Amino acid sequence: MAIHVFGLTGGIGSGKSTVAARFRERGLPVIDADELARDAVAAGSPGLADVVAAFGPEVLDAAGGLERQKVAAVVFADERARQRLNSIIHPRVRELSVKRVSELDAQGEPLACYEVPLLVESGLGELLRPLVVVSVPEALQVTRTVARDASSEEHARARVRAQLPLEQKVALADYVIDNAGSREATRAQADRVLDAICERLGILVERYPRP
DSSP states (O other), rough: OOOEEEEEEOTTTTTTHHHHHHHHTOOOEEEEEEHHHHTTTTTHHHHHHHHHHHHHHGGGGGTBBOHHHHHHHHHTTTHHHHHHHHHHHHHHHHHHHHHEEEEHHHTTEEEEEEEEETTTTTTTTTTTTEEEEOOOHHHHHHHHHHHHHOHHHHHHHHHHSEEEEEHHHHHOEEEEEESOOOOHHHHHHHHHHHHHHHHHTTOOOGSOOOO
8 A cells, every 4th residue: 555554542531532633634534443443333233243242231222332331341340351342343443444544545645644542552553653642641631531431530540540551652652742731732733743744754744734
């Protein structure tokens, strides 16, 4: 393929979506692994059937779809359960991501971003260079996760600590975006990073104009 795909990651509550949204505003295709994961277990899909077989029908909502909060409550408290869920979802996400990249390549896109929460944990860091990591202090991760999910602080801390510490991801990054400040400051950093990636890869920055 002619297209180049770089990685965007961070941790829960770190603000990856803010950076991804800015990239999209500038016309850069962003593939969201979370969206692919939802597609992989959509109502009526083989993926959902496998999840139900593994965890029981109680993980379904009234409409027959996956109740993600119920699944999260189980897997973030049990490493074996988390591995079992990942073994169901991750292969399907990989298939969907390859399909999406192929589509973008066929459309003549020179560059795309793959937004993956567990990119480093999944061993994809070296495959998706340059690697962009969005970083915030752990306390802020917890605060934002509680506010976003209406969860308890204990549950939020468990979810944060189920992932590789952000400082370890930062150590592997080619570019780091500090999201501890204002939204405008984060967007400005995202702009600089995208410009730098274009220059590094020989892609015209003008292809992705700032709004």
